[in-house]
Amino acid sequence: VILRYAVVTGANKGIGLEICRQLASQGVSVVLSARNEKRGLEAVEKLKKSGLSDYVMFHQLDFTDFSSVDSLAGFIKSKIGKLDILVNNAGVNGVRDSEVNYLCDFYC
DSSP: OOOOEEEESSOSSHHHHHHHHHHHHTTOEEEEEESOHHHHHHHHHHHIIIIITTTEEEEEOOTTOHHHHHHHHHHIIIIIOOOSEEEOOOOOOOOOTTSOOOSOSSOO
């Protein structure tokens, strides 16, 4: 059996949490990520209670903090070794025109 690995951002509730549930139920090992560590760990516990404990783990991620992004990348590289699926479900609040946007090359 070839194990696939996924990271789902913004996954502590709503669509992100359901994406984690669906992936894990299909045998994909999922890293559930969220800004708030407490809420993220609570979401992982919900999934584990529904029988998905072998497929779900948590890692904190805040896209506005480059060290947080780097930490997740290091975690994936050292603990998993590969990434097959990336679901970018995290929302980022808009920025005012006078701010510098380091998160992407353009404003949406």
